[in-house]
Amino acid sequence: MIFSSNYLFIFLAIMFQAMAGILGKYAAMSISVASSFPFSLITNVFYLFSLVCMFFQAIVWQQALKHYPLSLAYPFMSLVNFVVLIASAVLFGEGITVGNIAGLLLISLGIAVLSREFRTDQSSGNDSDRESDVQ
Numbered sequence: 412m413i414f415s416s417n418y419l420f421i422f423l424a425i426m427f428q429a430m431a432g433i434l435g436k437y438a439a440m441s442i443s444v445a446s447s448f449p450f451s452l453i454t455n456v457f458y459l460f461s462l463v464c465m466f467f468q469a470i471v472w473q474q475a476l477k478h479y480p481l482s483l484a485y486p487f488m489s490l491v492n493f494v495v496l497i498a499s500a501v502l503f504g505e506g507i508t509v510g511n512i513a514g515l516l517l518i519s520l521g522i523a524v525l526s527r528e529f530r531t532d533q534s535s536g537n538d539s540d541r542e543s544d545v546q
Contacts, residue, residue: 423471424472
């Protein structure tokens with residue numbers, strides 16, 4: 412399969428969203444309970460970088476949607492779960508359960524089915540966005 416440069420936008424959206432979540436965890440861990448809530452949050456470097464990641468995620472996501480239908484692109488965002496699960500185990504020592512793995516396998520299966528369906532529709536010339544003829 413040839414990797415389309417347009418998939419780069421989906422990949423970047425996944426990575427920016429995962430990074431925002433990871434940085435959010437670091438922000439939560441670095442803020443003490445006794446600290447002054449609003450000020451400590453908006454001056455937290457992890458929180459600020461998390462917001463930057465969300466900003467860039469929104470930009471690349473819009474670019475992805477210019478090239479792919481939402482029904483194809485959105486399921487790929489489920490891949491964020493893979494990145495976050497692995498990062499949570501590596502960075503925070505959180506466990507990976509059989510349930511986590513089973514869930515990720517189901518997500519993978521769904522993405523494979525959707526992307527295969529999209530490729531089949533594209534190669535046969537079907538346009539899923541066309542309105543059906545009403546008689």
